[in-house]
Amino acid sequence: MKSTSYNYGECEICNATMQEKLIKQDFWIRDELIIIEDIPAGVCPQCGEKVVKAEVGRWVTELINNSERIAKAPRVSVPTIKFEILI
Ligand SMILES: [Zn+2]
Numbered sequence: 001m002k003s004t005s006y007n008y009g010e011c012e013i014c015n016a017t018m019q020e021k022l023i024k025q026d027f028w029i030r031d032e033l034i035i036i037e038d039i040p041a042g043v044c045p046q047c048g049e050k051v052v053k054a055e056v057g058r059w060v061t062e063l064i065n066n067s068e069r070i071a072k073a074p075r076v077s078v079p080t081i082k083f084e085i086l087i
Contacts, residue, residue, distance in 0.1 A: 008042025011049050018042035023050060027064050033078065034064055 008018035022038040039060060042051045052060070063069065 006040075006042075006053060008051055011044035011047060013049050014044065014046045016044050016046040018044055018049075018051065025060070029064050029070075032070075034070060034073075035076075036060060036063060 006020065008020065010017055019042065020040060021043045023041045023043065024035060024037045025039055027034045027036070039052060040056055043049070
């Protein structure tokens, strides 16, 4: 998806001007971790706060509900560790 140069306005937290970036977002869907890459979002250069347009949010919902697409998606393995108190 190409950059839309949408104006994300200012960060609600620190008032810095939001910049458009392609972000990676992870979702837990029915005990499965799903990562969506290249989501266009406004990112605060100061605190890292992220906002997505309503339209983009709708497409994200669409994608994570598309079980056929998820089934065909490439798998990556992620490090999984158990909580432990290390002394
Ligand atoms: Zn901020």
